[in-house]
Amino acid sequence: MPELPEVEVTRRSLAEVITGARIEAVRLGKPLRWPLGCAPSILVGQHMVALRRRGKYLLIDLDKGLLLLHLGMSGSLRFIRDQAPPGVHDHVDLVTSKGVLRLHDPRRFGALVYAANEDDAVAQKLLGGLGMEPLSETFTEAALLAGLKASRAPVKQVLLAGRLVVGVGNIYASEALFLAGIRPTVAGNLIGPIRARRLHAAIKTVLARAVELGGSTLRDFSNADGMAGHFQHEANVYGRAGAPCHRCGRAVQMIRQGQRSSYFCPGCQRP
DNA sequence: CTAACCTCCTGTTCGC
DNA sequence: TGCGAACAGGAGGTTA
Structure with a gap:
């Protein structure tokens, strides 16, 4: 599932090749979560100036x-140079x-989704409520604690909600x-300054390490060059219910929180 | 306002 | 072995 690391890995693998590319045609497949929001002809002739x-x-x-562009939970982007025809699950081609x-x-x-600018209603509806960027300077221990x-x-659901800090998904x-x-x-x-400090460091460490490893490929995520990520091999708890904790040996537990699965080690993680 | 739940979708896994 | 049910989850929307 694309979370911050997967999206960042995608961005990095794509930024250089698409910068300066001129859109010549737009091919749309099955509908996605939301409509494009403009006539495809608006895009044709425009250059991609930057990828953020x-x-x-x-x-x-x-x-x-x-x-x-959002990858949802099963999306991935590829940049292809041949004219391979779209497959059943390829829903957008920007030629x-x-x-x-x-x-x-x-x-x-x-x-x-197309937006005329970053401040308009369309963009603000999607971006306006987003929290701090965890790998930026604005994400501080004090802000996390507050x-x-x-x-x-x-705390797990506060992290997932994305209103305090963005990009941290279920894994x-x-x-x-x-x-x-x-x-x-x-x-x-109930989290005090000491634990907030540890959590702040942990979020940065985990996300940075995942970016370094090309993200997590649980099923079929890959970067724009088609390369899989490897962070899943370093997971300590995610997807390891019943398996022994790498640190203390106790069985990792899975619980449900807000219709989502959470994994934790009852020995290493304090209530 | 918050918090709990619902919804979209399809490939995979599970139970009988 | 086959088949339907359950599950996975990002995140906006709805309801209480």
Whole structure:
């Protein structure tokens, strides 16, 4: 599932090749989560000026306006230079002067949305409520602590909500909480400065390491060059219910929180 | 306002 | 072995 590391890995593998590419045609397959929001002809003739990331969104800056692209939970982007025909799950082709940017997304939770600018209603609805970027300087221990103090919800769900800090999805929330020694059920407002400090460091460590390893490929994620990620081999708890903790040997537990599975080690993570 | 639940979708896994 | 049911989950939307 694309979380911050997978989106960032995609961005890095794509930024150089698509910058300066001129869109020559737009091919749309089955509908995605939201409609494009403009006539495809608006895009044709425009150049891709830059590729940025905000949370789990990729922002493709155009000469005029920008495209917001989300990978949902099964999406991946490829940049292909041949004219291979789209497969059943290839739902967007942006044919450019340098190659074809192709969105592959079997479950179609992803989206590609045009916005006239970053401040307009369309963009603000999607980006406006997003929290801090965890790998940036704005994400500080103090800000994390303050945000946690403001919520009585379980810390795992505060992380997943994305209003305090973005990009931490189900895999990396469980992994960060393991590194921090905090059980996912602990209420945000019960986390003090010491644990907030550990969690802050753990989030940065986990996400940076995952980016380094090309993300996690649980099923079929790959970067724009088709290369898989390897972080899943370093997971301490995610997907390891019943298996012995790498640190203490006790069985990793799985629980449900907000319709999502959470994994933790009852020995290493304190309530 | 928050928090719990629902919804979209399809490939994979599970139980009988 | 086959088949339907359950499951996985990002995140906006709805409801209480």
